[in-house]
Amino acid sequence: MVQVKAIKAFSDNYIWCISNEAEQTAWVVDPGQAEPVLNYLSEHNLTLSGILITHHHYDHTDGVAALVKEFRDIPVYGPRHSPFKGITHGVSEADKVTVYDYTFTVLATPGHTLDHVCYINDELSFTGDTLFSAGCGRLFEGSAEQMWHSLCKLRALPDECKIYCTHEYTQANLAFAKAVEPNNEYLLSYSDEVDTLRAKDEISLPTQLGVEKQINPFLRSNIATITDELPDELKINLDLNEPWQRFAGLRAWKDKF
Structure with a gap:
């Protein structure tokens, strides 16, 4: 087993x-x-x-x-x-790695770093510092546009896919997500569940992609209203009709949050 x-x-x-x-x-x-x-x-x-x-x-x-x-x-x-x-x-991109019963496809996911890869299949995926629960990695080397395209690759996984990221950042990420979408009822409920887990020192991972599509503002940058709460000073020089630029605004906000 x-x-x-x-x-x-x-x-x-x-x-x-x-x-x-x-x-x-x-x-x-x-x-x-x-x-x-x-x-x-x-x-x-x-x-x-x-x-x-x-x-x-x-x-x-x-x-x-x-x-x-x-x-x-x-x-x-x-x-x-x-x-x-x-x-x-x-x-590199599209290579296969077999570990026991699992065959993983390699995704090139630049953004957090330029060399970042994820190991994915329809059942479970290891996303390193690209996709967190309710968050994503800081842009240390890549651009916002690169990171958005990397997240879109992961967003194409089945909703049931378990996401194994590398950090217990979920509560802090959820605090930011609630600032972005203060009326997202699914998000508010999920945040309460995570608080209960962490109060018992239980881990919040793995998450599921379908959950992330409901709670993760960075995965939700395709939604036109996702930047409604974005501070005005961060909207300067952004074309908020472009999903990757909405992502860029949210990432800049999170960096200061």
Whole structure:
């Protein structure tokens, strides 16, 4: 039986562990730290078989070297032209990666970084720092237009697809989403559910794409009214008839929120 479980790292990162109980092996996604992974593998009597990397940031890659040292010759999949040099199997748009029963298609999703990729299929997808629950990654390297097109690729997934992102940012993202859409009843109700989970120290992930289409202002930038609450000073020089420019305004607002 294949399972996906969260390994907590740093203050708010999740390293996703895809494990096969019958084989007693596992893959991990974006191991920013090695120690929590090693502890989890030991506790569950698992051997590491491979690593998936979404982008080069340290909190997604710093644990790779120690894991590869411990489990020699394991494959490390990641963006083909990444600044991170620990990748052994470079992947690009439309490449396939098979992990146990799952075959993932690689999506190039520049925006947060230029090398960012996601590993997707109709059942579950690993979105790194591109798509969060109720949010998206900051634009450290790419443009707003690039990020909007990346989000549109993910938006095409089935509503039932589970979204495994890398950070527990959901409550903060929902606070912003409620400022954007203060009358979105689905959003308000969902925010209450997440508050209940977090009060019990339970994680808010994975989310589902269908939920995100209802609560995530960045995925909803195709809606003409999504910028109604956008501060006037952020509307300057934007053509709010263009979805990617509505996205750009929302992202600029979130950066200051």
